[in-house]
Amino acid sequence: MDFLTSQTHLHITTWVVAIVLFLVAAMMQKGTKGRKVTHMILRVFYILVIITGAALFGSAMDYSMGMQYGLKFLGGILVIGMMEMVLVRSAKGKPTSMFWILFAVFLLFTLYMGFHLPMGSKLF
Template sequence: MSFLTSQTHVHITTWVVAIVIFLIASFTGNKSKGLHMTLRLFYILVIITGIALFNEGRNYSMGMLYGFKFLGGILVIGMMEMVLVRQKKNKSTVMFWILFALFLFITLFLGFKLPMGQDFLA
């Protein structure tokens, strides 16, 4: 499984696609059952690539920070699912949108700041 850890591109691609599908599914409303199922497939792909990178990240002696990033990623996925499920049930989603944005910011910050992340300024 070295193709998952040689670069972070596979992981970044999966979570970008997942976020795009999530935004489309959340704005189309209750008519997005197929999108929701596709999004769940991408959840699995994000988690698999994330686990592979987490295992590789332990070589940098920053296991705890990579653990926080992994936990943040799981929380982002959880908030995405909560928004869609509560939206389908016509319940309020404001709190989950706020938590989604907060956890996404924290996870992206850690992901780009840690040694395996992308350096956009170089």
């Protein structure tokens, strides 16, 4: 397995775990210690997703599609931002429906770009 393939697999693994942890944290009862611990672990995975994504973004410059990969990178950052906004605002008792919708839109966009671009798997 070459470096790019292993880097891609590591990136996919980190964002899948991050999304699962996000959904688990979002479903937990507000104000519990378990939710706070899950949220802190999720923040570590945010960092891992960004680091592995930035490494892939650097590798993507060989494909002469910098703007499209840049949009995907921006979409990933927005997904992480919406995940954080949902958890923080729900912990404070504020409405989160707009952030759930934005999370879904940005996630679908980022997944589509990730699987559509040359470095991604051909899912679609």
